[in-house]
Amino acid sequence: MTNAKRDAVLVADDHSLYRTGLGFLLKDRLGFHTVVEAATFDAALDRLSELEDIGLALFDLSMPGVSGPESLGVIKETYPDVRVAIVSGSEERGDVLKAVATGLGGYVPKSLQDDEIVAALRDILDGRIYVPRFMTSSGSPAAARTSTPEQIEKKWDTSGVTGTKPISPRQRDVLDCVRRGLSNKEIARELDIAEGTVKIHLAALFSHFGARNRTELATRC
Incomplete structure (x- = not known):
């Protein structure tokens, strides 16, 4: 799979300091020219509908308007050329499994070091699915960063983790x-x-x- 375009990236998070810090990494380490910020889910959707050069969209699970990984699935379906992933403070295994089952590009915990976050996002941009190391049996960073959709589906049973939630x-x-x-x-x-x-x-x-x-x-x- 070819690399995602790196003209612009969307960072959707209700914490402005984290948006700023992550935006710096995306520009300085991953080569993005523009970082588009949004503090709410609706604002993020507006930016996606207005801009055509966004190649990566990163969402925090706890931001207003997001009810869980499932609510991001429709973005992936509507914008198939945009890599959609979660960057979250939650380290619940259920959230990770739901993200994978929804077809997102990965789940990156905020607790990772800068180098680990950069490596995770680089893998997502290259078309691989990133899952945290605590989800792998070996616990090695390499094992966490080289998963494919087929490998993840085989390794974990994601049935029962995508139950219907109330609409927002x-x-x-x-x-x-x-x-x-x-x-x-x-x-x-x-x-x-x-x-x-x-x-x-x-x-x-x-x-x-x-x-x-x-x-x-x-x-x-």
């Missing part, structure tokens, strides 16, 4: 607008978000409720 408050707002018959443009105007963000929330709602179109979405839930 913003998705509930979008759903209410759909029930009222509003268009994407009208929803964006009413909720003060980008139209591209509306499309992502709709994709998540279609997946959540198993609906094929807006009519089914409005009548099934």
Whole structure:
């Protein structure tokens, strides 16, 4: 797999100091020209819909609007050319397994040293899936950084870790607008978000409720 483009990277985290520090590493050590910051999930979705040169998107699990790794899956589906990964303070095995099952590019704990974070992100950019060393039987950094989707699925049973969670408050707002018959443009105007963000929330709602179109979405839930 070819390397992801490194024109711009999105860092979505509600802690400004961490965004700044991670942004420095991404520019200084990984060659990104632009670091785009977002403090909320909706703001991150807006940036993705507005900018076409983002090659990597990094999300913190505890930021406003993110209910878990599953909520990031729709971003991967909507923007297949963007590598999506989690950089989080959580070291729960369940969160890592959900990230892998969702098809994300990796799960990088914030507790890692700078060199380890750089190595993890480099592997994600190269198309490999990064999982923390505590998820490997050998515990070696090399084993944690050379996983492929097939190897991970074989090593861990991810069944039962992607249970359906309630929709987010913003998705509930979008759903209410759909029930009222509003268009994407009208929803964006009413909720003060980008139209591209509306499309992502709709994709998540279609997946959540198993609906094929807006009519089914409005009548099934």
